[in-house]
Every structure is written in C-alpha cells, then in structure tokens.
Amino acid sequence: MKNSSSASRVNPAEQPWWKSAVIYQIYPRSFADANGDGTGDLPGITDKLPWLSRLGIDAIWLSPFYRSPQKDAGYDVADYCDVDPLFGTLDDFDRMLTKAHDLGLRIIIDLVPNHTSSAHPWFQAAMRAAPGSPERERYIFRDGKGPDGDEPPNNWKSVFGGGAWSRLPGDRQWYLHLFDSSQPDLNWDNPLVRQEFEAILRFWLQRGVDGFRVDVAHGMVKAAGLPDTREEDAGQSGINVGPMWDQEGVHEIYRSWNKILREFPGQRMMVAEAWVHPQSHLAHYIRPDEMQQAFNFDFLLASWRADRLKSVIDSSLAACAVVDGSCTWVLSNHDVVRHASRYGLPQDGKRLSGLNAQSPQPDEALGLRRARAAALLVQALPGSAYIYQGEELGLPEHTTLEDSYRQDPSFFRTDGATIGRDGCRIPLPWRHDAPGYGFSPTGKSWLPQPASFARYSADVQEGASDSTLELYRQLLKARRDYQPGQGRLVWEPSADGVLQFRNGALRVVVNLSQTTIALPAGEPIIASGQLPPGAGLAPDSAVWLKV
Numbered sequence: 001m002k003n004s005s006s007a008s009r010v011n012p013a014e015q016p017w018w019k020s021a022v023i024y025q026i027y028p029r030s031f032a033d034a035n036g037d038g039t040g041d042l043p044g045i046t047d048k049l050p051w052l053s054r055l056g057i058d059a060i061w062l063s064p065f066y067r068s069p070q071k072d073a074g075y076d077v078a079d080y081c082d083v084d085p086l087f088g089t090l091d092d093f094d095r096m097l098t099k100a101h102d103l104g105l106r107i108i109i110d111l112v113p114n115h116t117s118s119a120h121p122w123f124q125a126a127m128r129a130a131p132g133s134p135e136r137e138r139y140i141f142r143d144g145k146g147p148d149g150d151e152p153p154n155n156w157k158s159v160f161g162g163g164a165w166s167r168l169p170g171d172r173q174w175y176l177h178l179f180d181s182s183q184p185d186l187n188w189d190n191p192l193v194r195q196e197f198e199a200i201l202r203f204w205l206q207r208g209v210d211g212f213r214v215d216v217a218h219g220m221v222k223a224a225g226l227p228d229t230r231e232e233d234a235g236q237s238g239i240n241v242g243p244m245w246d247q248e249g250v251h252e253i254y255r256s257w258n259k260i261l262r263e264f265p266g267q268r269m270m271v272a273e274a275w276v277h278p279q280s281h282l283a284h285y286i287r288p289d290e291m292q293q294a295f296n297f298d299f300l301l302a303s304w305r306a307d308r309l310k311s312v313i314d315s316s317l318a319a320c321a322v323v324d325g326s327c328t329w330v331l332s333n334h335d336v337v338r339h340a341s342r343y344g345l346p347q348d349g350k351r352l353s354g355l356n357a358q359s360p361q362p363d364e365a366l367g368l369r370r371a372r373a374a375a376l377l378v379q380a381l382p383g384s385a386y387i388y389q390g391e392e393l394g395l396p397e398h399t400t401l402e403d404s405y406r407q408d409p410s411f412f413r414t415d416g417a418t419i420g421r422d423g424c425r426i427p428l429p430w431r432h433d434a435p436g437y438g439f440s441p442t443g444k445s446w447l448p449q450p451a452s453f454a455r456y457s458a459d460v461q462e463g464a465s466d467s468t469l470e471l472y473r474q475l476l477k478a479r480r481d482y483q484p485g486q487g488r489l490v491w492e493p494s495a496d497g498v499l500q501f502r503n504g505a506l507r508v509v510v511n512l513s514q515t516t517i518a519l520p521a522g523e524p525i526i527a528s529g530q531l532p533p534g535a536g537l538a539p540d541s542a543v544w545l546k547v
Contacts, residue, residue, distance in 0.1 A: 018211070018269040018292050019326040020485025021058035022379070022476060023108065024387045027334045028065050028087055029073065029446060030427040030439075031389055038436075038444030040427065042088035046096040049103055051458075055392060056476030059106035061213050061271075063334060065093070066112075069119050071182040072409050073425070075110075075215060076117035080200045097208050106210035108271070113197050114216035115183040123184050131173050138193055139184050140176035142226065149173075155228045156244060161414035164244075176226075178219060178244060180409040188220045188253065198260060205264045211292075214254075217272035217285065221249035240275045254290040271295065271328065279319035286325035293328045293384060300330050304343050304370055304540075306497045306512045313381065317489065320383070327383035331374055332391055338424050341397035343370035353410070354419030355399040364452075368394050369540040372471060372528040373510055376542035377499065379475050380484045380508040387472075390428050393456045394468035398423040398449070405447055422447060429457035471528065478526050478544060482506050492520075502547070510542040522547045 032044030042065060052060065064074035065087040074084065083090050100107050116123060122138050129135035131143070142153035142165075149172040152165035158179060165174040166181045176185045186193050201212070223243030233241045240246055254270070261268040271293035272285040285294040302312045320327045331339040337352040344367025345352075345360060355361075371394060378385050401423050403411075408420030426447050427439040432454040435443025454460070461467035479485065487504040494500035497513025500520065507522045516536040522545025524531055529541040537543055 015486060016267050016269075016292070017058065017106065018267065018271075018384060020382075020483070021106075021384050022056070022387065022479065022485075023059045023061055023384060024052060024055070024057040024389065025061045025063065025333060026389055027063045027425055030425050032428070032430070033440035033444070036440050036442035036444060037086075038440055038442070038446045039086055040439070041086070042083065042092040042096050046092070046099055049096070049099050049105065053103040053105060054473070056473060056480065057105065057387065059108055059210065060100065061108040061386070062110060064110045064112060069117055069182065071117070072180055073407070075112055076115075076119075076180070076183050077112050078117040078119040078121075080112075081203050094207065101208065107208075108211040108213055108269070109204060109209050110215060111197075111200070111212040112215045113186065113188075114219045115177065115179060115185045118182045118184055126175075126184075127168060131171075134192075136173070137190050138187055140187050140222070140226075141173045142176075143172055144174050154226050156226075156242070157229070158413065160410040161418060176222075178216075180413065182409075185222075186220070188249070194253070194256070198256070201257060201260050202263075205261070205268060209268075210266065211261075211269035211271070213271050213273060214291070215273050217254075217291075217294075218246045218250065218274035218276050219244060220253060221247040223247055240277055246274070246276045246281060251284060251287075251290060254285065258289050258291070269293065279315045280322070283319040283323045283325060286320065287323045288325075293326070295330055295333075295386070296328050297330075300332070300336065300339075304374075304512060306494075306499050306510070309377070309512075310491070310499060313489070317382065327381065328386060329378045329381050329383060330386040330388075331371075331378060332388040332424065333386075334388070334425055335421055336424065338388070338390070338395060338397045339374060340367045340371035340391075340394055341399060343367045343374070344396075354408075354421060354423050355397055356403070356419050356423075357400040359399065359419070361399055362396065364396055366540065367396065368468070369529065372468060373512075373540055373542035375472065375475060376508065376526065376528050376544060377510050379479050380501075380503055380506060380544060382487050382489055382503065383485060385479075385485070388424075390456075392469055392472040393429070393458060393461060395428070395456050396452065398426045398447075400450065401426075401447070407447070426450070426453070429453040430459065432457040432460045466530075471526075474526050482525075482544075505546055507545040507547045508542070509537055509545070511537045511539055514539050519543065520545070 029040045031040045032048050033040045034043035066077045067079035067082045067084045068074045068076050097107050125135040145151040156164035158164045160179050164178050167174045177183050227243050229242040269292040272291050274285050274294050276282050282294050285291050299312050302308045316327045341362040344362030406422050408422050410418045411420035427445045429437030431438030436445045437453050437457050461469035484503040490502045492500045499510040511517050516538050518536050525544040525546050527543040
C-alpha cells in the first residue's frame, strides 16, 4: 500500500494537478462485476484500470463503497472507514489504489458528511437515548409542534419528496432528514461531529487517497433556529434555496479541512457537490483556503443553445477568476439523465428526474451527435473536465426501465411522480455478445440493461475509427498535447448559433445551428463527426483546428 500519490499525467511543475485534470466518475455498482453477483465491485474496477489508463484520464472519482444498508445506493453510510462486503474489502481497496497509482491515476473518493445511515451506531444510540442527551445532539432532533407534538418542527421538505422530518415511535421528538428517512442529518454545530469527520479524512488520506468529492457540500449547516421555508422559496424546483442550503457556516468547515489536506503530500484536493446559484456563490467554495473545485451545475443544466452555453462559460470563468480558482466542466453524473439523451429531447438541458416509457423519447441519433460535439467543447475549455462512466461510449439513458426494477428512494417517496435516477445508473456494456453485455461473468445485473446497449458496448467500439470510444481516446490525447485546460479562452466572431474561440494553439468551432458553416482557417486536429475536405462543419458538430 502506498501512502502518497504517484505522479499523474498533468505536469505538477506547471500547476496543481487538479486544475486541468480529466477526472472519470465510477459508479461502483454499475462499472464492472468481478465476482458474478450482479453488482459492480472494487476488484472489477481494478481489472479495468489499464483500460481507463488507455482512455487517457488523469484521475478517478469513486462513488460510495462504504458499509451501508444501501437504502440510497450507498449514500446512506453506516461505517465511513470500511468497505461494504457488496464491493469487497479494505484490502481490495488498497490493491485498487496501488494499481491506480502505479498507472499514474489518482483516486478521489466520495465523502457523505451531511447525513449518516439510520443504521449508523451513532443514530442507533440516539434512538435509544433520551431527548436532550449527548447522543441525540449528534443529529438534529426537535420537539414536534401542536399540543401533543404531532406536527413536524417546521415546514421543510425532503429533496426526495414528502416531509423532511420523521418522528420516533412513542417519542415526542422528530429528526431531520433532508433526503430519505433512512438518512438522518448530522448536527454540524456539535464539535464531536466535526472531530469525527476530521478523523475520517485522515483515515483515507493516510491510506493514500488523492482527494474527496463532498456530497451535499452546501447543506451541512442550517440556519439558526431552523426557520420555516418561505412560501416564495418553497415553490422553486432547485435544492439550493431556503434556510437549509448554502449557509455561511459551511465555509468554516472547509477551511479546517483544507488545513488537514495540507498535512499530506501530493496535492490532495476536494471538490464540492453544491447546487448553488449564482456562480459567485459557487466560487465561495473554491477560495484559496477552502476547496479546490466545485461542480459547475449551471453548465450541466445549460440547454443546447450557443447563447446559453456562452453565457454560462463566461459567468463561470469570471466567477472563478475572482477567487483565483479553476472551473470544472461536467455534462452528466449519477443524479441526472445522461446528456446523450437530454440533448435528444425537445426540451434539453433541464435537471430531469428520469425518463420512462411514458415520457417523450429522445432522438437517439441527434442526442449522440450533440453529445460528441459537447465533448469537444468541454475538453477545450480552461480548467478540469469530468467524465461520467459510459459517456466515452456515447451511452444513452435507459428510458424505458420498468417500474418494478426501480430502486431510487425518490421514486417511492413520491409514489412514482418522480421517476428517479435509475436510468442513468444502468451497468455498463463491455461485450456485445455476452450475457449482461459482459458486465458480470455470470450475466447477472442489478438493473436490467436495454437491448440498445449491445451496439454501444466497448468491444464493438474498440478500434472502430468512427466510434465514440475512439473519439474520446483521440480527444484526450489531443488535450494532453495542446493543454487547453491550462490555457485561456478568447472568443472570436461567429455566426448565430455558433461558438468559436481560441485557446492557445487551438481554434475551436462548435456548430449548434441548423445549417452547415464554412470552417475558419486552421489545420483540423479532431472533429466530432465526418469532416470531408471543403464540405464545411455540419450542424450539431464540432472541430479543433491548429492555428
């Protein structure tokens, strides 16, 4: 086991590795299953590390693999310092980490500090303890309203649907859960909670991890007194509005964590999952003494329109510049409809809560064309880029998953009104002619894969010059060669519906219009689609030119 990171592909002499890294998100249960039980695991990831290295990434972000009842796919943690047997063992983790470092890949792991599982020993002790006890002070317990305490302490709603409070049986007190009732919120005003997470950080840093993706980074601190959500805020669809989100107190926590990271060699980092707006608020999370990155969800949510994308890119770069930070660019993750499907919908770019057979169905070919063009745009921007597993295959959403297979708690808490996130979490296809498309040696799969996955499988795309997999390999090689992540964007004049900019030796053109356009001067390096000589750039396509 190594206690510090090996060198990554990014030159650390020029800048911290994370400022321009390409980071690949692995959702462990859906990446690769080594033992045949139908759920992806750490040995499966280890087996695929050479494949990921060949793809050309710099680092991997792992979604949770901790001990958990799996009520919310591992985001309900019962033990933060152990691996759930579903995914393997701590020894399996160490082997994976060592092999990744040997390949020059860094490892970022998910940290879930807003809440624990209700199966966590702390919460089990809190349920047994009396109101006002030290055990209950680790969470947010309050007496109910009304003569008998039968009403919740305030009007807060759960992100997953329904109320945000649950009452203990035979008890006058309620506990807060901004997500599922199996995920009680921690009380970050309690010094014991802060001490515990500092110990958790050190546990994994000492094992050699390179950083943390901080789940619900904008939600850990609540407004004093837990006031009701205002009526004008309650009607908004985002989860970033109200007295439970984006409170100033979270920044004190991250300043203390920043100091812990600096105790360890190798430029350790944190990235915030913070659904906040405007961009100036997001930039607060990446001030020099806090986190190193924050996910740019405004960019993820932007529709496939040149004016909208340009506006978000400009506001993102400007906000990051104020705090001398670098931007992150992301198109998909485990919580949203895959962008290859979003971009094929009549109304694209929204933070969709899933698709089913009754939903408007995406135009699959259109969505893939736009997704390939979007990849060229993202990888040409200054800063760091994230790839969600399967994106490099052009993988679409499973849009017709039967309700009987669904596992997302938001589906059940809303009685099906929210379709949920299962469609973007379908296990990956590795072999087109194998049971379960090669995800598992037995063919088992914790969620069923659609028949369309056969044509997106990795083996079908391997070596095919026009495949999305080979496009990503060429694209990430070009990114290493030209280093746009370390560059500066300069917009150039362009026609309506077209984005055109310079970044170092690159000229990048993205055609979001409905007509073919003439190419400006420059030698083509890579294009998202066919680029016949003299034919111009087709709609919904992009090109990098050397100037």
